[in-house]
Amino acid sequence: MAAAVDSVNFLVAEISKSVETYQEALTILGAYFVCQKAVKTLVHFCEVTRVHFLPRLPLRKRDLVAEFGKWAVVTGSTDGIGKAYAQELASHGVNIILISRSQDKLRRVAKDIETNFKVLTKIIQADFSQGSDIYPDIERQLQGLQVGILVNNVGAMDIPQYFLNMKSDRLWQLININIGAATLMTKIILPQMVDRKRGVVVNISAAASIHPNPQLAVYHACKSYMDFFTRALQYEYKSKGVIFQSLMPSYVATKMTDFKDGPHQSSLMIPSACLYARHAVSTLGRSTQTTGYWPHTLLMWFMYQIPENLWMWSVSIINSALRRQVMNKRRRRASRVQTPS
Numbered sequence: 377m378a379a380a381v382d383s384v385n386f387l388v389a390e391i392s393k394s395v396e397t398y399q400e401a402l403t404i405l406g407a408y409f410v411c412q413k414a415v416k417t418l419v420h421f422c423e424v425t426r427v428h429f430l431p432r433l434p435l436r437k438r439d440l441v442a443e444f445g446k447w448a449v450v451t452g453s454t455d456g457i458g459k460a461y462a463q464e465l466a467s468h469g470v471n472i473i474l475i476s477r478s479q480d481k482l483r484r485v486a487k488d489i490e491t492n493f494k495v496l497t498k499i500i501q502a503d504f505s506q507g508s509d510i511y512p513d514i515e516r517q518l519q520g521l522q523v524g525i526l527v528n529n530v531g532a533m534d535i536p537q538y539f540l541n542m543k544s545d546r547l548w549q550l551i552n553i554n555i556g557a558a559t560l561m562t563k564i565i566l567p568q569m570v571d572r573k574r575g576v577v578v579n580i581s582a583a584a585s586i587h588p589n590p591q592l593a594v595y596h597a598c599k600s601y602m603d604f605f606t607r608a609l610q611y612e613y614k615s616k617g618v619i620f621q622s623l624m625p626s627y628v629a630t631k632m633t634d635f636k637d638g639p640h641q642s643s644l645m646i647p648s649a650c651l652y653a654r655h656a657v658s659t660l661g662r663s664t665q666t667t668g669y670w671p672h673t674l675l676m677w678f679m680y681q682i683p684e685n686l687w688m689w690s691v692s693i694i695n696s697a698l699r700r701q702v703m704n705k706r707r708r709r710a711s712r713v714q715t716p717s
């Protein structure tokens with residue numbers, strides 16, 4: 377009997393010893409993960425401060441001409457982010473080359489920039505949906521101009537829809553606009569930047585493209601391309617003095633995201649193009665990959681935490697709702713045109 381009690385006591389002692397070791401191991405592991413998380417959060421916080429807040433302190437205005445060069449090229453610059461970005465660069469004294477598809481809008485925006493910011497402008501009319509034929513003419517028109525900043529902004533997004541409902545011609549147009557333009561414009565302008573060992577290329581991607589996006593598959597795949605393309609070129613050309621920036625906005629209140637009837641409202645999370653551009657330009661050359669606007673950086677951090685399946689499921693629902701919203705808007709517009717008051 378005594379032997380049996382002894383062996384039970386022995387067993388309990390052994391088990392509690394190993395539980396203690398187990399608990400200690402778990403405590404160390406837990407402490408390690410907490411420390412790692414804390415360090416990552418601190419680094420993230422410092423990075424957000426460095427990229428988004430320090431450059432916006434009113435110490436002294438940056439001299440972008442001295443940093444990068446006299447001229448900037450902005451594609452898709454007659455509306456939305458491109459137009460606002462061009463205006464913001466002009467407010468720093470940079471001359472602007474506007475490339476977009478509508479001659480009238482180009483003239484209007486150029487005149488506006490010249491009047492308000494006292495800089496030179498040049499306009500080049502080009503429809504980026506047309507593919508490779510347009511680039512020799514763009515290259516010819518850019519000859520002799522010292523381009524220090526290239527903003528590959530042009531982009532087009534259709535209403536959300538299933539892939540097989542899209543026409544092949546339209547797929548080519550989306551590919552030409554969303555990735556062909558940035559790729560070929562970089563090919564045209566990068567050599568002079570490398571020669572001068574100075575310049576910055578900003579490629580506009582999208583925050584939502586960190587995950588696949590059902591019903592906007594081609595658009596978001598193109599935006600992912602922009603991000604990877606930029607980061608790879610940054611690696612290739614950083615030793616040559618050229619900076620690349622992948623700019624990944626979330627929603628900005630522009631024509632592209634105007635799904636509802638009535639005025640397009642901006643808010644903290646959905647800034648106007650002008651507010652967005654002011655923030656984005658302040659991050660120029662400070663980060664290879666950024667949303668350009670601190671509330672979007674917080675949002676992007678949140679997006680990273682969402683498991684991919686949950687993301688795709690919710691995005692599918694949102695995209696279906698957006699599609700209905702746009703279709704209703706178009707129907708209402710068509711009926712207003714048919715029955716003028």
Ligand SMILES: NC(=O)c1ccc[n+]([C@@H]2O[C@H](COP(=O)([O-])OP(=O)(O)OC[C@H]3O[C@@H](n4cnc5c(N)ncnc54)[C@H](OP(=O)(O)O)[C@@H]3O)[C@@H](O)[C@H]2O)c1
Pocket residue numbers: 451452453454455456457458475476477478481502503504505506529530531532553580581582583624625626627628629630631632633
């Ligand atoms: N708005 C957002 O929430 C958001 C979010 C993430 C990323 N982005 C990206 O940011 C960039 C700008 O978007 P946005 O919202 O400012 O767009 P937007 O308001 O629709 O403006 C697009 C600009 O590109 C021009 N453009 C369109 N198709 C063209 C073509 N085939 N050839 C030449 N020019 C063309 C437009 O010219 P017209 O004036 O003639 O139309 C306009 O100037 C895009 O790359 C977009 O993907 C936007």
